[in-house]
Amino acid sequence: MSINLADRGVVRSESGLYVYSEQVDSWVVRTQKPVSYEIRFVDDVLDPRRRDLVDFGGRTDGRLRRFVVVDSKVDLLHGDRIRAYFDQHGAECALSVVPADETVKDFETAARIVREIDEFGINRRTEPIIVFGGGVLMDIVGLVGSLYRRGTPFVRVPTTLIGLVDAGVGAKTGVNFNGHKNRLGTYFPADLTLLDRSFLGTVDRRHIGNGLAEILKIALIKDLRLFELLEEHGPELLGNKFQGHNRAGDIVLRRAIHGMLEELQPNLWEATLERCVDYGHTFSPTVEMHALPALLHGEAVCVDMALTTVMATRRGLMTEAECHRVFEVMRRLELPSWDPHLRSDLLVKALQDTVRHRDGLQRLPLPVGIGDVTFVNDVTAEEIAAAVENQRVIGTARNV
Ligand SMILES: NC(=O)c1ccc[n+]([C@@H]2O[C@H](COP(=O)([O-])OP(=O)(O)OC[C@H]3O[C@@H](n4cnc5c(N)ncnc54)[C@H](O)[C@@H]3O)[C@@H](O)[C@H]2O)c1
Numbered sequence: 001m002s003i004n005l006a007d008r009g010v011v012r013s014e015s016g017l018y019v020y021s022e023q024v025d026s027w028v029v030r031t032q033k034p035v036s037y038e039i040r041f042v043d044d045v046l047d048p049r050r051r052d053l054v055d056f057g058g059r060t061d062g063r064l065r066r067f068v069v070v071d072s073k074v075d076l077l078h079g080d081r082i083r084a085y086f087d088q089h090g091a092e093c094a095l096s097v098v099p100a101d102e103t104v105k106d107f108e109t110a111a112r113i114v115r116e117i118d119e120f121g122i123n124r125r126t127e128p129i130i131v132f133g134g135g136v137l138m139d140i141v142g143l144v145g146s147l148y149r150r151g152t153p154f155v156r157v158p159t160t161l162i163g164l165v166d167a168g169v170g171a172k173t174g175v176n177f178n179g180h181k182n183r184l185g186t187y188f189p190a191d192l193t194l195l196d197r198s199f200l201g202t203v204d205r206r207h208i209g210n211g212l213a214e215i216l217k218i219a220l221i222k223d224l225r226l227f228e229l230l231e232e233h234g235p236e237l238l239g240n241k242f243q244g245h246n247r248a249g250d251i252v253l254r255r256a257i258h259g260m261l262e263e264l265q266p267n268l269w270e271a272t273l274e275r276c277v278d279y280g281h282t283f284s285p286t287v288e289m290h291a292l293p294a295l296l297h298g299e300a301v302c303v304d305m306a307l308t309t310v311m312a313t314r315r316g317l318m319t320e321a322e323c324h325r326v327f328e329v330m331r332r333l334e335l336p337s338w339d340p341h342l343r344s345d346l347l348v349k350a351l352q353d354t355v356r357h358r359d360g361l362q363r364l365p366l367p368v369g370i371g372d373v374t375f376v377n378d379v380t381a382e383e384i385a386a387a388v389e390n391q392r393v394i395g396t397a398r399n400v
């Protein structure tokens with residue numbers, strides 16, 4: 001039976017806590033934290049006339065100090081301009097150059113960055129960490145930011161397509177651990193993300209395709225128009241890498257980011273585990289780690305989307321014609337729709353791990369037609385085996 005403290009004359013103060021009373025032996029703390037972060041398109045963020053990168057944060061005794069983490073490939077290609085930019089703005093910089101790909105997305109890499117931050121020393125509120133890199137490095141540095149002194153602001157400059165449309169716009173950070181994808185991570189958005197598509201000019205064709213897979217994800221579950229744009233302009237975007245005067249590229253980027261943020265904003269901490277942006281991420285985390293380094297992240301997502309497209313078709317949620325349209329776009333984006341790692345025993349294990357990740361239910365997003373989604377909880381090992389066999393036949397024929 002609960003005791004009504006008010007009946008005993010115990011009252012709450014303005015803050016909501018009970019005023020001191022010897023009759024109170026339990027305290028409930030309730031508070032709220034407003035969260036806002038900005039994602040801003042900029043043309044040529046390293047143009048010395050631009051101040052976006054140095055205006056965020058503050059100065060210490062008049063000195064502008066920044067710890068900057070740079071992907072080693074980005075350093076080779078753009079490092080001189082990055083150094084020149086901070087020099088021209090009179091910033092005292094420590095540049096940490098980190099080789100970053102999925103195989104080193106781990107806690108050791110995060111710890112190495114922390115050691116270097118300690119050596120340089122940063123003020124915890126006014127000297128944000130800046131990261132230039134793809135999804136891997138942004139996820140690692142985000143984790144570092146969230147852990148360093150329990151939270152140090154950071155600024156992201158994504159340099160890959162996945163970075164621009166996905167890893168750079170959300171709140172998730174993480175590293176792989178114990179053989180599992182993103183097993184350790186936090187929700188900690190960068191205060192500012194600067195989207196400069198000129199970095200994509202040096203990304204190789206396969207990694208552009210990799211990013212197009214995450215754009216295709218958004219198209220399939222919520223944006224038919226985006227799908228049509230990929231049908232029409234996909235191969236051209238693979239070739240021109242979103243460079244130059246590029247109306248189709250511009251619209252594709254904007255729709256992909258907008259669609260992602262529409263889903264993330266109301267559910268930033270993933271209170272709801274039925275997330276349509278998890279489409280393509282049910283079987284792929286296990287497949288990606290199992291295949292490492294053969295499949296890139298977006299490629300693993302793509303074979304997961306191909307499998308679930310077949311499942312949706314077998315359930316009558318999509319027509320055969322729609323299914324073939326999806327496989328055709330994957331082919332035109334030079335993405336795999338089948339991979340030999342897709343063995344049904346591995347897929348069943350993958351689903352079991354995802355069920356834990358989704359707190360006991362499959363909550364599997366399946367496409368409905370093209371551009372809509374539903375969630376199911378009744379997928380069986382038999383259904384997976386039958387669907388993957390269909391996928392192998394369609395996918396092998398199309399991959400050649
Ligand atoms: N946090 C999130 O919400 C979220 C969302 C999607 C993906 N991710 C994560 O992102 C990762 C994949 O990201 P990615 O595809 O960007 O991989 P990545 O960071 O490994 O980058 C891909 C490759 O491109 C190189 N590179 C980076 N920028 C370049 C440039 N401008 N020119 C030439 N080469 C360049 C990198 O060195 C790397 O070899 C995965 O680990 C995935 O889990 C996170």
Ligand SMILES: O=C(CO)[C@@H](O)[C@H](O)[C@H](O)[C@H](O)COP(=O)(O)O
Nearest residue numbers: 166170171172182264277278281285
């Ligand atoms: O949630 C986002 C971005 O914040 C998705 O777009 C992104 O693809 C995520 O990486 C997947 O949903 C996978 O999430 P998780 O398994 O790491 O929790």
Ligand SMILES: [Zn+2]
Nearest residue numbers: 214281297301
């Ligand atoms: Zn992803």
